[in-house]
Amino acid sequence: MDPKHRQILQRNRRNLVTALNxxxxxxxxxxxxxxxxxxxxxxxxxxxxRDQARQLVIDLETRGSQAFPAFLECLRETGQHALAELLQCGDGARLPPSVPIQPSLIPLPVRKCVTSIKHTGFTWIYLLGIPTRPRRDSIQCYKMDASPCGICLIINNVDFDPDCDLKDRKGSDIDCDKMEKRFKALNFEVIAKRNLKYKRIRHEMASLAKRDHSAYDCCVVIILSHGTEANHNRFPGAVHGVDGPAVPVQLITNYLNGQNCPSLQGKPKLFFIQACGGGEKDTGFEVSPDEVEPSLGGIDDQMDAIPISSSSDSLSTSDELDARATLPTPSDILVSYSTFPGYVSWRDTQAGSWYVENLDCVLEENAATDDLVTMLMMVNAAVSQISAKGLYKQMPGSFNFLRKLLYFQSSLS
Known part of the structure; x- marks a missing residue:
């Protein structure tokens, strides 16, 4: 759907849910x-x-470029003229109901479709006869209109016990502030915790799991810490408490699975991990100059990870590594990692981490129009173009067990 039309539906969702039949x-x-x-x-x-109307509007936002005009036509055909006029005014184009909309005469962005042909369970979308991408007709969207939408827990570990050989994570407070403001703007109730020891991390997760999430549609956990590799069933990594011991992310995600937190069953549980996945440093590989637009990291780039060796210290006065994560595979969970498993994750002491900085920017610019998985690919692309010391690279990624598309709430002018 055209982003403009999706915004019109989102702005008028309350009216549609109230009046639509x-x-x-x-x-x-x-x-x-x-x-x-x-x-x-x-x-x-x-x-x-009301629930039927809400689901209809959510589904409508995921359809093609002709979904919005077809919806207006259906409203007029069934006598729901007030709703049709309300949406038509928001569109800015006052076409008479009797005039058919000809998409071939309207300038369209490259990604919008003109026609489609069904084949083997997919709909192949064409633009002027050129196939662009397949779309599964069966993909649904999570309900995300509760207010607040859900709880967002941020664990921000900055100051580490000197005895654990982990350096303080300068710049992490910048990451925390960005994520706190961003998820408040996305209508989440944000709880920020700073400098948690191993047992306290587990306590906070247990407390979150014991809460009643029945009135919420989603739950978010953001962890900013050092990290290391860990034994796991399916997913890598662990995050350090400020006292040294590391909590496997697999254990962290288990707190919120359907068995341990029944009020989140069927609802998306999102984990964002700014931490190293190991000690490997990625030097990248050579590509055509047209392939990327290199961006140099700052002079204070650090790694968030396992204890730093002398060779790491030679790169910068404060090079450090962050962690990677682990989890089981219940449905409706997505874990987004700041780096590929086994590799370091970079953080600038002045601007914050590459991953959080780009995640914040992408959410700000695209949350009103794009689903979460699409936005995470944007984050991957942006971070992959940055270089630390003009040499080292970083590649974020995610383990996705969501069953539906996820669109955040966003305030639209």
Missing amino acids: PADICDGLLSKGVFTQDMIDEIQSKITR
């Missing part, structure tokens, strides 16, 4: 090819009209 327009959306029968069945499975 989904039963009247489902058949029209099905006949126009906007929704599949599976999507209609899911909408109709909701008990109340």
Whole structure:
């Protein structure tokens, strides 16, 4: 869907949920090819009209470029003219209801579709006859309209016990401030904890799991700390408490799985880990100059990781490493890592970490229009173009067990 149209739907979601009668327009959306029968069945499975309307609007935002005009047409055909006019005013183009919209006559961004052809379970989208990308018609969206949307716990470990041979993480407070402001803007209740020991990290996670999340749609955990490799079933890494011992991220995610936190069953649980995945330093590989736009890191780039060796210290007065994470595989969990497993994660003592800085920017610029997985790919692309000391690289990544698309709430002007 055109980002402009998605914003119109998001701005008017409350009015749509209050006044829309989904039963009247489902058949029209099905006949126009906007929704599949599976999507209609899911909408109709909701008990109340409001829940049906909410699901319909959420699904509509994920459809193609013709979903919005088709929706307006269905509203007019079923006599819901007030809602149609409300949305049409937001579109800025006052086309008469009787005039068919011809997408080929309207300037479209490169990524928007003109027509589509179904083939082997996918819809292949074409622009002027050129195939661009497949889209699964069955992908749904998580409900993300609770207020607040959920709890965001930030664990910010900065000052480490001298006896544990882990250096203080200068610049981490900058990361923490950015994430606290960003997730408040995304309508989360943010809880920030600083300098937690091993047992305190586990205590905070246990307390979060014991809370009643029934009124929320999501839960977020952000960990900013040193890290190291750890034994794991499926996912790598552990994060250090300020006293030295490291908590496997697999254990951290277990606190919020469906068995240990029933009120989060079926809801997205998101973990963002700014920490090293090990001690390897990535020097990258040579590519064409057209492939990347190199960006040099700052003179105070550090690594967040396991204790620093003398060879690491020779790079900078404060080079350090952060951690990587581990988790089991229950559904509805996504863990985003600042670096590829086994490798270091860089942090500038003046500007904060590469990963958090770019995550914050991408969320600010794209949360109103793009889903989380798409935005994380943007973060990957941005971080991969930065170089520390003009030599070392970093590649973020994620383990994704979400079952649906996730769109954050965002305040739109």
